[in-house]
Amino acid sequence: MKKMKLVVVGNGMAGIRTIEELLKLDTSLYDITVFGSEPHPNYNRILLSPVLTGEQTLEDIILNDRSWYEEHGITLHMNSTVTRINRARKEVMTDDGKTARYDRLLLATGSKPFMLPVPGTDLDGVVTFRDIGDVNRMIEAAGRLKRAVVIGGGLLGLEAANGLAMRGMQVSVVHLGASLLDRQLDGAAAALLQGSLHERGLEFLMERQTEAILGNGQGAVRGIRFRDGGELETDLVVMAVGIRPNTDLADAAGIHTDRGVVVNDTLQTYDPSIYAVGECVSHRGMAYGLVAPLFEQAKVAANHLALHGIGRYGGSTTSTKLKVTGIDVFSAGEFMGGADTEAITLADPVGGVYKKLVIRDDRLIGACLYGDTVDGAWYFRLIREAKSIGELRENLMFGESSIGDTGHSGENSIAGMPDTTEICGCNGVCKGTIVKAIREKGLFTVDEVKKHTKAASSCGSCTGLVEQILINCIGGAADIKPKSEKAICACADYTHGELRKAIREQHLTSIPETMRFLEWRSPDGCATCRPALNYYLMSTWPGEARDDTQSRLINERAHANIQKDGTYSVVPRMWGGVTSPSELRRIADVADKYHVPMVKVTGGQRIDLLGIRKEDLPAVWKDLDMPSGHAYGKSLRTVKTCVGKEFCRFGTQDSTGMGIALEKDLVGMWSPHKVKLAVSGCPRNCAESGIKDIGIIAVDSGWELYVGGNGGIKTEVAQFFVKVQTHDDVLEYAGAFLQLYREEAFYLERTCHYLSRVGLEHAKARVVDDAANRAELYARLRFAISFEKDPWAERVEQASARREFENLTA
Ligand SMILES: Cc1cc2nc3c(=O)[nH]c(=O)nc-3n(C[C@H](O)[C@H](O)[C@H](O)COP(=O)(O)OP(=O)(O)OC[C@H]3O[C@@H](n4cnc5c(N)ncnc54)[C@H](O)[C@@H]3O)c2cc1C
Numbered sequence: 001m002k003k004m005k006l007v008v009v010g011n012g013m014a015g016i017r018t019i020e021e022l023l024k025l026d027t028s029l030y031d032i033t034v035f036g037s038e039p040h041p042n043y044n045r046i047l048l049s050p051v052l053t054g055e056q057t058l059e060d061i062i063l064n065d066r067s068w069y070e071e072h073g074i075t076l077h078m079n080s081t082v083t084r085i086n087r088a089r090k091e092v093m094t095d096d097g098k099t100a101r102y103d104r105l106l107l108a109t110g111s112k113p114f115m116l117p118v119p120g121t122d123l124d125g126v127v128t129f130r131d132i133g134d135v136n137r138m139i140e141a142a143g144r145l146k147r148a149v150v151i152g153g154g155l156l157g158l159e160a161a162n163g164l165a166m167r168g169m170q171v172s173v174v175h176l177g178a179s180l181l182d183r184q185l186d187g188a189a190a191a192l193l194q195g196s197l198h199e200r201g202l203e204f205l206m207e208r209q210t211e212a213i214l215g216n217g218q219g220a221v222r223g224i225r226f227r228d229g230g231e232l233e234t235d236l237v238v239m240a241v242g243i244r245p246n247t248d249l250a251d252a253a254g255i256h257t258d259r260g261v262v263v264n265d266t267l268q269t270y271d272p273s274i275y276a277v278g279e280c281v282s283h284r285g286m287a288y289g290l291v292a293p294l295f296e297q298a299k300v301a302a303n304h305l306a307l308h309g310i311g312r313y314g315g316s317t318t319s320t321k322l323k324v325t326g327i328d329v330f331s332a333g334e335f336m337g338g339a340d341t342e343a344i345t346l347a348d349p350v351g352g353v354y355k356k357l358v359i360r361d362d363r364l365i366g367a368c369l370y371g372d373t374v375d376g377a378w379y380f381r382l383i384r385e386a387k388s389i390g391e392l393r394e395n396l397m398f399g400e401s402s403i404g405d406t407g408h409s410g411e412n413s414i415a416g417m418p419d420t421t422e423i424c425g426c427n428g429v430c431k432g433t434i435v436k437a438i439r440e441k442g443l444f445t446v447d448e449v450k451k452h453t454k455a456a457s458s459c460g461s462c463t464g465l466v467e468q469i470l471i472n473c474i475g476g477a478a479d480i481k482p483k484s485e486k487a488i489c490a491c492a493d494y495t496h497g498e499l500r501k502a503i504r505e506q507h508l509t510s511i512p513e514t515m516r517f518l519e520w521r522s523p524d525g526c527a528t529c530r531p532a533l534n535y536y537l538m539s540t541w542p543g544e545a546r547d548d549t550q551s552r553l554i555n556e557r558a559h560a561n562i563q564k565d566g567t568y569s570v571v572p573r574m575w576g577g578v579t580s581p582s583e584l585r586r587i588a589d590v591a592d593k594y595h596v597p598m599v600k601v602t603g604g605q606r607i608d609l610l611g612i613r614k615e616d617l618p619a620v621w622k623d624l625d626m627p628s629g630h631a632y633g634k635s636l637r638t639v640k641t642c643v644g645k646e647f648c649r650f651g652t653q654d655s656t657g658m659g660i661a662l663e664k665d666l667v668g669m670w671s672p673h674k675v676k677l678a679v680s681g682c683p684r685n686c687a688e689s690g691i692k693d694i695g696i697i698a699v700d701s702g703w704e705l706y707v708g709g710n711g712g713i714k715t716e717v718a719q720f721f722v723k724v725q726t727h728d729d730v731l732e733y734a735g736a737f738l739q740l741y742r743e744e745a746f747y748l749e750r751t752c753h754y755l756s757r758v759g760l761e762h763a764k765a766r767v768v769d770d771a772a773n774r775a776e777l778y779a780r781l782r783f784a785i786s787f788e789k790d791p792w793a794e795r796v797e798q799a800s801a802r803r804e805f806e807n808l809t810a
């Protein structure tokens with residue numbers, strides 16, 4: 001049978017995705033010809049931002065190279081713009097004199113960047129941000145010029161501004177509105193974002209209307225002028241004020257357009273031979289500017305081009321993410337809320353976290369997250385599914401991991417997900433598709449999954465989920481690098497182990513020095529690498545490396561645990577779980593004075609004051625006059641004890657005294673993760689020593705030490721480590737083991753995970769079998785702890801530090 005002719009105008013993301021979908025359904029139906037204005041094969045336009053920052057290259061972002069077109073018998077004309085459609089003759093013509101006949105025509109011409117209608121846009125040094133040509137122009141300008149102005153504080157404008165700043169330019173962002181990303185974020189989140197970008201060196205001129213771009217008399221830009229008469233000098237102007245669907249061709253051919261080429265639910269235009277997909281389209285009055293909806297359109301259009309006639313496109317709910325390394329922003333749905341909605345918000349301006357969830361009729365309809373976006377995909381799923389959130393409501397703000405047992409790395413939650421759950425939002429790939437590809441095609445790596453399903457191949461934020469699906473499907477056969485072989489984050493190629501080694505061997509003592517020496521890709525790092533670096537520096541060079549408090553996780557910065565309503569919980573230290581009438585009286589007085597809504601006894605044998613306002617924290621600490629319990633820290637938490645031989649008739653030793661001594665010995669110790677101890681007076685083990693990082697059990701002839709226990713999400717039973725005779729032995733062996741853990745574990749690795757990585761025998765060889773090494777480890781621990789002060793007492797004393805806790809809305 002003679003093949004029909006399919007001509008595609010636009011060699012971009014939507015057009016080529018439609019062809020890929022079509023080839024999955026039928027390879028025999030069409031001779032395909034593609035025309036593209038750009039001199040490149042199809043590439044991932046989303047990733048132009050990392051190319052601008054220097055994090056990726058053009059080669060990295062090519063989606064279909066020339067050989068792909070050849071393999072599929074597709075005729076590709078690059079650098080060739082279709083200038084006319086003759087609908088009567090079913091022909092297209094190009095600017096370089098080519099003509100092609102079609103039976104079906106697919107318009108996928110994308111968008112054009114909007115240029116402000118002001119004088120000077122034709123000057124040398126005025127650029128847009130749409131394609132590889134624009135990126136190359138910006139990179140070239142950054143190598144030669146100093147100052148840049150980006151007009152537009154939307155997603156593209158901010159990504160351009162960040163990229164140019166990372167290439168060394170002084171960048172100002174000019175924005176017409178009062179807050180950045182005004183279509184993606186509400187005011188509170190936008191203010192946090194502006195603060196973070198300002199810290200990275202970007203300047204902002206808000207509520208400024210550009211009136212003219214000024215020339216230097218020789219055809220190049222010298223500045224811009226605002227409507228209020230003010231001027232700003234610059235060498236480069238990036239125009240990022242929005243996009244307009246590219247309908248030129250359709251308009252000229254008399255195809256109905258209305259803010260886009262108008263299509264029905266099958267992506268057919270008013271001319272039945274002509275389909276349209278992507279940003280050039282207007283569907284039910286909506287034009288989309290993100291890839292996820294375009295890919296949904298591509299699937300439906302392909303189905304109809306393949307003459308299957310199944311499937312309708314009903315419109316899309318979109319979510320957005322800013323691709324500025326180290327700044328996490330996510331929004332989806334109706335996050336602004338309205339009269340008939342309710343909003344749950346969590347705001348911690350000091351910690352840089354803001355979350356807003358918007359609910360209508362018991363359904364989540366919008367989410368806006370800043371600083372902590374790990375649950376973005378989950379919220380997006382709930383919004384799209386539009387199910388009642390009744391039972392989840394209490395825990396909604398705390399994310400998916402707070403709903404039942406999700407296992408240590410989320411494996412269980414992945415296993416429980418239905419096949420229809422969307423994993424990759426950009427490419428619309430569901431769990432079932434990934435599982436099927438892994439099983440049928442025998443895939444072992446994330447790269448292979450990317451190649452076969454496209455999941456994780458666009459913005460990359462679902463890579464972790466894809467890894468978990470691989471593990472879930474093929475277990476140990478999954479070729480996933482363990483943490484010890486993985487780069488710490490996207491900011492650098494070093495593993496945790498390599499970083500520690502470099503810090504030690506090169507005597508690096510500060511975060512900027514480390515980043516400079518190791519040529520960090522992003523100038524300020526991100527929320528993953530900064531806390532880890534801070535810990536590695538502090539633990540390697542105690543007394544020398546300065547604690548960078550801004551690199552601490554939020555609870556450590558506030559020295560209290562943030563709660564779901566934005567208030568804090570305060571847990572004073574009670575050595576070994578023992579308290580006194582006078583401490584209890586002070587706690588009761590504080591609870592009365594600050595109207596503490598809940599006073600609770602914790603599992604760690606202390607008292608928790610819940611619901612304290614942030615601005616009251618220093619006064620509460622002062623009135624309590626007790627040391628911090630470090631209940632918020634990656635540090636020593638508690639030493640739980642039983643009553644022991646002093647009161648219990650089974651007790652063989654003074655477990656309470658031992659616990660108090662251990663707690664006093666270790667207080668102030670920062671560690672890769674939280675550390676909990678327990679001391680029981682006999683093997684009946686009332687203090688639950690078997691599930692602690694270090695558990696100690698008294699026996700008639702001394703003390704048994706167990707290590708690596710964990711009572712958290714997945715219970716781990718502690719392993720026998722050593723039996724010792726005396727009280728001082730317990731302090732030394734426990735301290736030496738903890739110092740080994742402090743020196744060797746990766747940041748955020750609990751003792752059980754550390755031991756499963758290095759092996760119990762390794763720890764025994766260094767602590768139990770090697771007395772000299774044990775003594776040195778213990779001495780190093782004591783030296784490190786000698787610099788630590790009680791953080792509450794310190795903050796009460798420092799009036800300047802107290803301002804940190806004042807209410808920012810005042
Ligand atoms: C810097 C940047 C960052 C982005 N980041 C994200 C993101 O994080 N997440 C997200 O979802 N989306 C993002 N987007 C948007 C996303 O890239 C677009 O939604 C998507 O590329 C649109 O696909 P399309 O095929 O409709 O248009 P395009 O990919 O623009 O393809 C259209 C192609 O058609 C060509 N063309 C036009 N007219 C003709 C003609 N007459 N003849 C021949 N060829 C023609 C154009 O040159 C172009 O190559 C970003 C866009 C940019 C520019």
Ligand code: SF4
Binds near residue numbers: 643645652655
């Ligand atoms: S662990 Fe033993 S000593 Fe301690 S309270 Fe229980 S029974 Fe008594």
